[in-house]
Amino acid sequence: MNKVVLIGRLTKDPELKFTPGNGTAVASFTIAVDRRFSKDSQKEADFIPIVVWGKQAESTANYMSKGKLIGISGRIQTRSYDAKDGTKRYVTEVIAEEVQFLEWGGANNRSADNFGGNSAPGGFGDQGYGEDITPIDDGDIPF
Secondary structure, three states, X not given: OOOEEEXXXXXXXXXXEEOOOOOOEEEEEEEEEEOOOOOOOOXXXXXXEEEEEOHHHHHHHHXXXXXXXXXXXXXXXXXXXXXXXXXXXXXXXEEEEEEEEOOOOOOOOOOHHHHOOOOOHHHOOOOOOOXXXXXXXXXXXXX
């Protein structure tokens, strides 16, 4: 089984390209994923390259930007290529199958205000709810 789920922040704006011929969109970017740390050690991060295809690639490039929090679900893939200097290079990257925008914003300068919340982390208000979502008290549910 090859499945990976990551939550991290974009280290730069996604780079959107289109394949020659059929023009399929492909976005590539790197996310910084925090490592767990003990109380007496410094916080560390891993920098994971991500590749997204199709409509999700276009949406990611349009709505996500450097520093925004994003969730990725996909698979790890390795490949190699011959560099211009004649050496063989190896690449390990995550091919995203599902992308979740955990914070909004990007090239079109849209903020979470355009999507029913304010610009607090996760794109929701101080209570963690959007304007169109009403919280319920589930304390009386018998299960």
